[in-house]
Amino acid sequence: MYETIPVGAQHVYPGPLGAVPAVTRTPNSKFSFLPWPSSQSASCHKYALALALLCLLSLWVSSAFALPPAPSTKSLQIYFIDVEGGQATLFITPAGQSLLIDTGWPGNNNRDADRIVAAAHDAGIRKIDFVLITHYHDDHVGGAPQLAASIPIGAFIDHGENRQTTDDITQKRWLAYQQLLSSGKYQHITAKPGDILPVRGIQVKVISSDGALIEKVLPGAGEPNPACANSAQPPADETENSRSLGTLITFGKLRILDLGDLTSDKEHQLMCPVNKIGKVDIYIASHHGFNQSGSAVFVHAIAPRVVIVDNGAAKGGSPSALDIIQSSPNIQTLWQLHFSEESGPAHNTGAEFIANPVGPDAANYLKLTANPDGTFATFNSRTKQSKQYPSAR
Numbered sequence: 001m002y003e004t005i006p007v008g009a010q011h012v013y014p015g016p017l018g019a020v021p022a023v024t025r026t027p028n029s030k031f032s033f034l035p036w037p038s039s040q041s042a043s044c045h046k047y048a049l050a051l052a053l054l055c056l057l058s059l060w061v062s063s064a065f066a067l068p069p070a071p072s073t074k075s076l077q078i079y080f081i082d083v084e085g086g087q088a089t090l091f092i093t094p095a096g097q098s099l100l101i102d103t104g105w106p107g108n109n110n111r112d113a114d115r116i117v118a119a120a121h122d123a124g125i126r127k128i129d130f131v132l133i134t135h136y137h138d139d140h141v142g143g144a145p146q147l148a149a150s151i152p153i154g155a156f157i158d159h160g161e162n163r164q165t166t167d168d169i170t171q172k173r174w175l176a177y178q179q180l181l182s183s184g185k186y187q188h189i190t191a192k193p194g195d196i197l198p199v200r201g202i203q204v205k206v207i208s209s210d211g212a213l214i215e216k217v218l219p220g221a222g223e224p225n226p227a228c229a230n231s232a233q234p235p236a237d238e239t240e241n242s243r244s245l246g247t248l249i250t251f252g253k254l255r256i257l258d259l260g261d262l263t264s265d266k267e268h269q270l271m272c273p274v275n276k277i278g279k280v281d282i283y284i285a286s287h288h289g290f291n292q293s294g295s296a297v298f299v300h301a302i303a304p305r306v307v308i309v310d311n312g313a314a315k316g317g318s319p320s321a322l323d324i325i326q327s328s329p330n331i332q333t334l335w336q337l338h339f340s341e342e343s344g345p346a347h348n349t350g351a352e353f354i355a356n357p358v359g360p361d362a363a364n365y366l367k368l369t370a371n372p373d374g375t376f377a378t379f380n381s382r383t384k385q386s387k388q389y390p391s392a393r
Ligand SMILES: [Zn+2]
Pocket: 085, 086, 087, 137, 139, 140, 261, 287, 288
């Protein structure tokens, strides 16, 4: 009696199209194939036949305790899935819940949905509890119908109405998403700044939604930002980008910021005259590292230690945006999902920190594993190497 299961946290996914690799094992393997302790076997031989049953029971218990240790359930896992310049970031919390921020692109023979499902299976989950849609552009909500057809989903979280109805593709994706919600299969949450989302195991606080921002300074934040003196308020962005549903995720001592494609006009309001968010440890670069976001007045104030850019080879990763990250005061490592062709060797990060270098796309991903004490590691599925980071606080 065998069942097929996806490989556990062995970092062997994905194939070029996100195929889910599989292994076979017996469902009751904890009772099979384990070496019988020799001392107990010897003692068993001394017993009469009448005691054989008791002896076997002892071995059964012993075998059960000889299981290899289960993967730590106290860590937070974050997969930065390569969806070619869109966003798809999967969080699996120590409480066993999952949160996916954005669904990548539509089409492409189910490419992005397959890659997300492969990451979910790699993490050992069969359902995504929460799918957060930052905004209604093609590269964020476009993959939602295909994903919903590929894996069970519990709830969708978004910022409310589409505000860019004049853009045909955006409106089309919004309508497809509305159709999905109208199926009645999913819970639906419309989030407002200041809300705490109901994800167990991490705190997910809404910073921005539908163009509105947190009004109050977060606890521990509120430092004046000297860079504001030389930074004018940028003109208002009129697209869905500035409506992005952005969140601050707190896990133990770690603070992780993801603001979707939030633009520099909103960044200025969050950072001037005082820094309302405070410093963060990990910043998921806004807008794939495009230079309409990730302004110096913002990035240098939140002062991340680690930045992950979900850029494509020819989408995001602007030279000036990468330079701003690299010159940030506390920066230790800039990680990128792709080598940015526009930026060239002078502006891209080091080769070991890039999941997909120049060449045929291999859908390599980055994975961050965080512990409540503030230590964490980032794994590059291409190099199979991890980099460890100590706690900052
Ligand atoms: Zn985008």
